[in-house]
Amino acid sequence: MNERDYITNLVERYPKLKLCAEDIFSAYETIKSAYLQKHKLLIAGNGGSAADAEHISGELMKSFKLKRPLPKSLVEKLIQIHPEKGAYLSKTLEMPLTAIPLLGNDALNTAYINDVGGPGFFAQQLLGLGNVGDVFLGISTSGNSEDVLYAAVLAKAMDMKVIALTGDNGGKIKQLADVAVCVPETETFMIQELHLPVYHCLCLMLEKYFFD
Structure with missing residues (x-):
């Protein structure tokens, strides 16, 4: 299979995703380009999207299928x-393909929330871990999660690429993103149900390119 075959297979299994197939491929090209230049992927989301951020990291940081x-x-x-x-x-x-979820540093996150307050804790981690040329992947079913939006703004200021994985209308993050994958659902759990096959497809394509 080549990279496009994975998109074709994805759409066959989830026909609704045909609407965002080209955006999925653009997200893949963006992350691939960063990896080719020895950069990394940083990921943030809340709740179920936080679990998705860690899931993506798990698929990229070790063998997935190959x-x-x-x-x-x-x-x-x-x-x-x-x-x-x-x-x-x-x-x-x-x-590995380096992918860091901005979730695990409880000491930093709780210190930030206690000392500073507000939704800037993803941005604080991004400031410490991100570099020019990295990619920030913001996952938000509404596209309006404030902590993810602040991180996206910082990522743009740091000359990082921004990919949004969100729902039907894209929300506010769509305007900040270099690539926005807006799956065609409006209900939170239904959006999340489509996010998983999207990022599995991305991980499969990346692994195919770098390790086949």
């Missing part, structure tokens, strides 16, 4: 440093 062996040069260094543990690592580690 094997991702370590490069020979790294294997040789590992074994040179410690033959036993290096051999174990060389057989068990899998090459």
Whole structure:
């Protein structure tokens, strides 16, 4: 399969997504371009979308469907440093595509909320972890989540690309996004039900390109 075949397969299984098929492909090209230049993906969302952010990271940071062996040069260094543990690592580690959900630093997030207040905690993490050329993926079923919007504004100011994964009308984040994937549903849980196959498709295409 080539990258377009994954989109075709996605639309066959979820015909509603034909409306945003080209946006899905554009999101893939945006993330692929960043990875080719040794940049990374940073992801934020609330509630179920927070779980989606971690799900995406899990699919990208290790093998999804394809094997991702370590490069020979790294294997040789590992074994040179410690033959036993290096051999174990060389057989068990899998090459990642760097994807960071802006969720896990409870100390930072609670300190920000306590000391500063307001919905800027995703932006604070993004400021510390993001760089020019990275991609920010903001997931919001309404497109209007304030903490995601603040992070998107900062991402633009930092010369990062912004991808929005949202619902039917796109909400406010659509205007900030370089690419907006607006799945054609308006009910929150139905939007989330379509988000999963969309980001699985993105992960499959990225893995195919870098590891096939």
